[in-house]
Each structure stands twice: as structure tokens, then as C-alpha cells.
Amino acid sequence: MRPSALLEWLLGHLVGASPAAQEIMGDLSEEYVRRRNSGRVQADLWYLRAVLGVGGRYLITRRTTLHNMRSASDERSITHTRGTYGMAHWLQDLRYGLRGVRRSPGFAIVVIGTLALGIGANTAIYTVLKTVLLSPLPYAESDEIIQTWVSDSNRGVPRWGFSLHDLQDWREESTAFSSIGAYLSRQGTLAGSDVPQRVTYALTTPSIFGILGVPPALGRLFRPEEQLPGRDNVVILSHGFWTSTFGSDPAVIGRRIQFDGEQRTVVGVMPEGFYFPGNGSQLWKPFGMVPEDEGSRGGRWVLGIGRLAAGRTLASAQVEMEGIATALEEKFPAANEGMGAFLETRSAFVTSGSSNVLWITWGVVSLVLMIACANVANLMLSRTSARGRELAVRASLGAGRQRVFAMLLTEGMIYSVFGGVLGVALAYSGIDWFRDVTGTGLPRLSELSIDGSVLLYAIGVTLATGLLFNLAPAFRSTGIDLARDLKEGTRTVGRGSGRRLREALVVTELALSVTVLVGAGLLVRSMQEMTRIDTGFQGPGRLTARVSPSWDEYPERADAVALYSDFLARVAALPGVESVAAINALPLAGGNWWGIRVRLEGEIYESEAHQHRFLYRAITPNYFEVMGIPLRTGRYPTPDDDAGSADVILISEAAVTQYLGDSDPIGRRILLPTGQPEGRPYTIIGVVGDVRDVTVTTAATPHRSHSR
Amino acid sequence: MGNGFLGEFEQMVLLAVLQLGDDAYGIRIMEELEARVDRSVSRGAMYVTLDRLETKGLLTSRVAEPTPERGGRGKRFVVVSRSGIQALAHSREALQELWRGLEPVLDDAR
Numbered sequence: 077m078r079p080s081a082l083l084e085w086l087l088g089h090l091v092g093a094s095p096a097a098q099e100i101m102g103d104l105s106e107e108y109v110r111r112r113n114s115g116r117v118q119a120d121l122w123y124l125r126a127v128l129g130v131g132g133r134y135l136i137t138r139r140t141t142l143h144n145m146r147s148a149s150d151e152r153s154i155t156h157t158r159g160t161y162g163m164a165h166w167l168q169d170l171r172y173g174l175r176g177v178r179r180s181p182g183f184a185i186v187v188i189g190t191l192a193l194g195i196g197a198n199t200a201i202y203t204v205l206k207t208v209l210l211s212p213l214p215y216a217e218s219d220e221i222i223q224t225w226v227s228d229s230n231r232g233v234p235r236w237g238f239s240l241h242d243l244q245d246w247r248e249e250s251t252a253f254s255s256i257g258a259y260l261s262r263q264g265t266l267a268g269s270d271v272p273q274r275v276t277y278a279l280t281t282p283s284i285f286g287i288l289g290v291p292p293a294l295g296r297l298f299r300p301e302e303q304l305p306g307r308d309n310v311v312i313l314s315h316g317f318w319t320s321t322f323g324s325d326p327a328v329i330g331r332r333i334q335f336d337g338e339q340r341t342v343v344g345v346m347p348e349g350f351y352f353p354g355n356g357s358q359l360w361k362p363f364g365m366v367p368e369d370e371g372s373r374g375g376r377w378v379l380g381i382g383r384l385a386a387g388r389t390l391a392s393a394q395v396e397m398e399g400i401a402t403a404l405e406e407k408f409p410a411a412n413e414g415m416g417a418f419l420e421t422r423s424a425f426v427t428s429g430s431s432n433v434l435w436i437t438w439g440v441v442s443l444v445l446m447i448a449c450a451n452v453a454n455l456m457l458s459r460t461s462a463r464g465r466e467l468a469v470r471a472s473l474g475a476g477r478q479r480v481f482a483m484l485l486t487e488g489m490i491y492s493v494f495g496g497v498l499g500v501a502l503a504y505s506g507i508d509w510f511r512d513v514t515g516t517g518l519p520r521l522s523e524l525s526i527d528g529s530v531l532l533y534a535i536g537v538t539l540a541t542g543l544l545f546n547l548a549p550a551f552r553s554t555g556i557d558l559a560r561d562l563k564e565g566t567r568t569v570g571r572g573s574g575r576r577l578r579e580a581l582v583v584t585e586l587a588l589s590v591t592v593l594v595g596a597g598l599l600v601r602s603m604q605e606m607t608r609i610d611t612g613f614q615g616p617g618r619l620t621a622r623v624s625p626s627w628d629e630y631p632e633r634a635d636a637v638a639l640y641s642d643f644l645a646r647v648a649a650l651p652g653v654e655s656v657a658a659i660n661a662l663p664l665a666g667g668n669w670w671g672i673r674v675r676l677e678g679e680i681y682e683s684e685a686h687q688h689r690f691l692y693r694a695i696t697p698n699y700f701e702v703m704g705i706p707l708r709t710g711r712y713p714t715p716d717d718d719a720g721s722a723d724v725i726l727i728s729e730a731a732v733t734q735y736l737g738d739s740d741p742i743g744r745r746i747l748l749p750t751g752q753p754e755g756r757p758y759t760i761i762g763v764v765g766d767v768r769d770v771t772v773t774t775a776a777t778p779h780r781s782h783s784r
Numbered sequence: 785m786g787n788g789f790l791g792e793f794e795q796m797v798l799l800a801v802l803q804l805g806d807d808a809y810g811i812r813i814m815e816e817l818e819a820r821v822d823r824s825v826s827r828g829a830m831y832v833t834l835d836r837l838e839t840k841g842l843l844t845s846r847v848a849e850p851t852p853e854r855g856g857r858g859k860r861f862v863v864v865s866r867s868g869i870q871a872l873a874h875s876r877e878a879l880q881e882l883w884r885g886l887e888p889v890l891d892d893a894r
């Protein structure tokens with residue numbers, strides 16, 4: 077419980093090193109400790125005020141004493157010497173400048189407000205930029221953590237997931253990595269308390285935590301054998317989840333919780349600030365399976381990361397992985413043909429997609445700051461012109477050009493310092509706002525904070541701004557024509573060099589504004605385009621809800637069907653509900669974007685890799701009608717189809733174009749990989765419009781749906 | 785110090801130090817002033833005044849053992865010196881002399 081070291085340093089500097097100074101610092105520190113008990117923020121603010129009050133008072137007293145002593149010994153007036161510009165001059169200018177601020181509060185408010193907005197926006201965006209792009213991920217030697225992908229050249233997809241088979245082969249063959257692991261984000265249900273809780277969690281191989289190199293805050297990490305089925309009933313909690321759901325109880329280690337239908341033991345809690353793979357992960361659990369449990373090698377459903385072995389580089393690892401991928405292609409042509417390897421650093425992967433946006437945003441706010449500077453420079457310039465007479469009087473009393481220049485610069489700096497302080501305060505609150513509006517749109521937002529480097533940046537920006545908007549007026553002032561200015565008094569607006577400067581400023585400002593406006597216009601335009609994209613379904617008037625029952629309570633299919641039927645019937649009975657339907661994965665809601673490979677009856681495929689890939693959804697019969705997805709040919713499913721007697725399926729237009737060509741799809745049969753090696757046949761009864769399933773900007777995927 | 789009189793604030797600080805006896809240091813003096821005179825005191829002005837009074841020899845000070853809540857610094861206890869008490873007396877006499885016979889003015893103002 078000590079006051080901020082920075083403020084103590086400042087205070088020490090202001091009051092000096094005498095015993096009296098030590099007393100003041102001790103008194104303030106003592107009172108700070110006392111006030112700290114009733115709130116940190118209040119105590120900090122109080123301390124800041126006290127430091128400024130006492131420090132300011134001391135500064136003035138000390139300097140005045142010094143000044144008086146000097147004046148007494150040396151009769152030369154210190155005010156307007158043509159010699160060097162000393163501390164005393166500067167303090168004099170500072171006091172004069174502060175008086176100026178008080179004298180014209182309207183002018184001050186406009187100038188400081190303009191600068192604060194510019195500096196605040198710039199600092200806030202820099203904070204985001206620094207956190208997201210520039211600072212290393214919160215893992216040990218994070219630049220050695222590599223995101224590993226299978227690249228699917230058949231479909232031109234560079235980043236595709238793994239199967240556990242792939243992972244095992246890569247792990248065994250590679251020397252470039254000291255460790256490779258797999259993970260996958262999921263949603264699960266924590267039961268056992270009054271209300272079941274939906275939990276975002278990640279399945280991981282035990283090696284993941286070793287790769288990330290972050291020790292647990294409590295308990296332990298996963299052991300290698302906990303990857304095995306039957307040994308996997310252990311979980312690790314995130315710090316946030318531990319706090320919110322388990323009340324930060326250290327006795328949680330060893331406790332059994334009911335998660336996703338099974339009793340699992342909490343073995344560890346990760347430290348605050350740790351996240352993986354995304355911000356939202358509340359819990360981690362081992363996959364609990366061996367590659368053999370996975371079925372097909374071609375079902376690539378997990379994501380991989382690895383840590384580079386000592387002395388290895390990303391490039392050498394990439395070469396080695398490509399070699400391994402080629403060997404695997406030869407060994408398993410059915411599943412691995414066309415499957416290469418693609419590596420990138422974890423941080424490149426995490427920030428890909430946000431990097432351009434952030435740099436551009438930062439560029440825009442920097443332009444805005446420059447506009448603000450030009451604006452303020454213009455205001456200052458008109459004021460300097462209006463002060464022509466005052467400056468002329470100063471010059472006639474012996475103030476050199478340097479002296480007047482320094483005075484104007486100091487005065488201007490006062491505004492920029494006020495603007496900077498207010499700007500940082502704005503940035504501080506702006507960051508919370510930014511976090512709220514961007515939601516999950518940017519990675520690493522939980523790490524956002526204004527730290528020393530941001531403050532340093534803000535100070536730099538403030539000083540640079542101060543120089544930028546001050547140079548013009550200050551330079552202008554050095555061209556004083558004594559005789560004319562004294563005669564003409566304040567009628568100096570619009571004269572020669574001053575007018576040219578102001579015109580140049582206006583032109584600069586206009587050019588910058590137009591650039592920013594065009595950029596903003598384009599952005600709005602893209603947003604409009606995006607909202608105009610036909611998603612294939614009708615959004616307005618539709619509400620969605622997610623239900624994820626714990627499957628051990630509904631072991632039989634009939635029980636689950638009964639649960640959903642009951643649920644749908646009760647929702648349908650609610651006042652205001654017109655109709656209701658269900659699907660296993662909503663479009664554009666994230667997740668479930670892995671395709672499955674299927675065969676058309678009567679077609680022969682060279683290998684598994686040549687089979688058609690479909691996104692697959694299970695629906696209730698009226699789903700298409702409820703979502704407003706149009707029928708192109710055939711018929712919608714009926715409740716009779718739903719009874720389970722008939723295996724019927726609908727496919728999307730894109731699937732027809734891509735896989736069936738001109739032949740009539742109705743009545744054809746599709747074999748779905750449902751356990752039996754030959755697949756289970758489903759009859760196509762209809763073709764529906766395409767739906768954008770994964771994101772608004774990726775093309776509609778060949779898509780098929782069948783009644784559940 | 786010559787024949788100069790004490791300033792109003794200087795007198796207030798000296799009197800507060802006397803009132804506090806052995807316990808007179810920065811925070812306590814401020815509290816004492818604020819409590820007795822019922823006006824808010826500028827911390828900076830008080831410290832500057834303490835310094836000035838010590839320079840003039842009206843106060844003497846000693847530094848106590850450092851404590852952790854003071855960030856490893858000791859309290860500076862002050863006591864009013866003999867010449868400090870003389871200065872107070874001098875100022876008081878001067879004021880009393882000036883006030884003599886003026887009570888009716890105060891009564892009128894009430």
C-alpha cells in the first residue's frame with residue numbers, strides 16, 4: 077500500500093531533497109495509507125491532487141527565492157535578457173501561459189477539447205494495436221509456438237484441421253517440434269447446481285499446456301496418460317470460471333463436478349489472464365481418445381499447435397512438415413491425397429484478419445489527430461496575429477526572437493499537455509467502450525490495458541502535437557515588424573506571411589479531411605454491401621435459442637425426440653409465436669463447419685478424397701418454412717417423413733450444380749457415412765435455396781439437410 | 785527576524801504547534817488548524833510556512849524513527865522556540881494595543 081512510484085518521484089523532484097521535503101513525502105504517504113482503506117481510486121486521486129498542490133507551491137517558492145537572490149546580486153533584468161533561456165524564464169512563461177488559459181476559457185475549452193479528442197482516439201486505438209498486434213501472446217517464448225495446419229490443395233484451402241491420426245504421424249516423424257498438440261473449442265453443460273450452465277471449453281491433448289508453457293495457479297496440469305479413454309475424467313478451470321462459479325475456493329482441487337453428463341475431477345486452475353484458444357474458454361478437458369477411436373483418417377476435425385525444438389526455425393519446420401505430408405500422401409492415398417502442411421506462428425494466426433483493420437484504423441485516427449492539429453494551429457495563429465501589439469511591446473522591451481518563440485511554444489505546450497491528460501482519460505474510458513462494441517470481433521481484448529508504454533506513447537503524441545500546432549504560430553511571431561505592429565495595434569489579421577500560413581493550413585486540413593471522409597465512406601459502403609448480401613434465409617422476426625441437454629439423462633433416441641417435441645410444442649404455444657422449428661446448427665452462428673464426405677448412389681470414386689463434401693444439418697420438417705428458405709424443386713419434408721420410417725434428404729442448389737449437373741436430383745439416393753462401411757442411403761425429395769452457413773462473406777457451401 | 789511582525793498564517797501555525805505540544809507534525813498541524821479555525825488550509829502553504837518559521841529560528845524540529853506507512857521516512861516533529869514564543873507575544877501585544885478602545889466598533893458591527 078504505497079502511493080504510485082511515479083507520483084512519489086515527481087513529488088520528490090518538486091520539493092527537493094531537504095529533510096523538510098522528506099517530512100512532506102512521509103506525511104503524504106501516511107495519509108495515503110489511511111485513505112487507501114476507504115478506496116484505492118479516491119486515495120490515488122487525493123494523492124495526485126496533493127502532489128500537484130504541494131509540489132506546485134514548493135516549485136514556485138523555491139524558484140522565486142532563487143530568482144530574488146539572483147536579481148539582487150545582478151541588477152540586469154532577468155525577464156528579457158538576450159542570453160540563454162533558463163529555468164526561470166521557462167517558469168515565467170509557464171505562469172504567464174496558465175494565466176492566459178484562465179483569461180480566455182472559451183478558447184481554451186475549444187483547443188483543449190479538440191486536442192483531447194484527437195489524442196484520446198489515437199491513444200485508445202494504439203492501445204488496441206499494441207495489445208493485439210505488437211505485444212507477445214501471454215505464453216512462454218510465444219514466438220516459438222506454431223499453429224500447424226493441413227493444407228487441402230484439392231479444394232485450395234490452406235488452413236484445414238487435423239485428424240488425430242495425422243497428429244500422431246506428425247508427432248512421430250518430426251524433429252522440428254519439441255511437442256505437438258491438438259485442441260478443439262466446444263460447448264458443454266455444467267450440471268449439479270440449481271441451474272445447468274452452458275460452458276465454453278476446449279478439448280486438448282495433455283501436451284498443449286506444456287507447449288504454452290504456463291504453469292497452473294492451483295493444482296496441476298494434465299498428465300500424458302489422461303489422453304487415454306477412461307482416464308480423461310479430469311478438468312482444468314480458467315481463473316475467471318473458478319472465480320465466477322466456484323467462488324475462488326482453493327478447495328476446488330479434487331472436487332468432482334458433473335460436466336457433460338460425466339463426473340469429472342478438477343485437477344487445476346489456470347492463472348488470471350491465461351486464455352486458450354480464445355478468450356471465452358472456461359474449462360479444459362482431455363480428448364480422452366486414441367486415433368483408432370476416430371474412425372476415418374480423413375475426418376479432420378481438430379486444430380494443432382506445436383513448439384519449435386531448440387535451434388529450429390519456422391522455415392525449416394515448414395520444409396520438414398511438407399516432406400512428412402508427402403510421405404503420408406503416398407502411404408494413405410485415400411485420405412491424404414493433396415493434403416500438405418502449412419505452418420505459421422500462433423500470433424500470426426491469432427491476429428490474422430485483425431491486423432489490417434487495426435493498422436488502417438490507427439492510420440485514420442492519426443489523420444484525425446493531424447486535422448485537429450491543423451485546426452488548433454489555425455486558432456493559435458489567429459490569436460497570435462491578434463496579439464501582434466503585445467508581442468511588439470515585448471520585443472521593444474528587449475525580448476529577442478528566441479525569447480518570444482519560446483514563450484509562444486510554452487504557452488502552446490500548456491494546451492497540448494492539458495489536451496494530452498484529458499485525452500488519456502478519454503482513452504481510458506474509450507477502451508471499455510471499445511471492448512463492449514467489438515465484442516468477440518477482435519482477439520486478445522481481455523488483455524487491453526493502458527500501461528507504461530501506452531502512457532509513453534501518449535506523452536510522445538502530446539509533445540509531437542504540441543510542436544506541430546505551435547510551430548506555425550511561433551515562427552510567424554518571429555517576423556515581428558516593430559514599427560508597424562506598434563502603430564497598427566491589433567489590426568494585423570490577414571497580412572502577408574500570416575495569411576499564407578493560414579491558407580496552407582486550411583488546404584492541409586481539407587486534404588486530410590477528404591482522405592478520412594473518403595475512407596469512412598468506403599467503409600460505410602462495404603458495410604452496406606455486407607448487409608445487402610442475401611444470406612439465403614429470412615432473419616427479421618426470427619428468434620433463436622440453444623438447448624443442449626445432458627445426454628446421459630436421455631440415453632434413448634426416443635427420449636431425446638420426446639424432449640425436443642415437447643419443447644417445440646410448448647414454445648409454439650407461447651403467445652406471439654407463429655411457428656417453431658429446430659436444427660442442429662444454425663447458419664452463421666459459428667461452429668460445426670466441418671464437412672462430411674458422402675457418395676451418390678451409382679457413382680464410383682477413386683478414393684475417399686474424391687468423394688463429395690457436404691455440410692450436413694439435421695432439421696425438423698418445417699425448418700425451411702420457418703426460416704423462409706425457398707424450395708426450388710421437389711417438396712418440403714412433412715411430419716410423416718419425420719416419423720423415422722423414411723430416410724429422406726433435401727440438398728441445396730449449390731450441391732446440385734456442383735455434384736449432380738443436369739440430372740434430375742429428385743429420387744436419387746445419397747449414402748451417408750453412418751457407421752456401416754457402405755453407408756446408409758437417403759432419398760433426395762427436394763432442392764432448397766443456398767444458405768450462407770459459415771460467414772456472410774464466404775460463398776454458400778454445398779449443403780444438405782435431412783429430417784432428423 | 786528583526787522587528788517584523790508575524791503574518792496571520794504564521795501566527796496560526798505557531799499557535800497550533802503550541803496547542804499540539806509533543807505531537808506537532810505536518811498532518812496533525814493541518815488537522816488542528818482545520819478543526820480549530822474551521823477553514824481549509826492549503827497543504828503547500830503550511831509546509832512552506834513551517835520551513836520559513838524554522839529558517840527564521842521560530843521553530844526547531846527533530847526527525848523521529850522512520851516507519852513503513854510513511855514509506856520509510858520519519859515524522860518531523862516541531863516545537864516553538866523561545867524566540868518563536870517571543871514573536872507571538874510581540875504580535876499579540878501589538879494587536880491588543882491597536883484594538884484598545886475599539887470594542888464599540890465591534891458592537892456596532894454585530
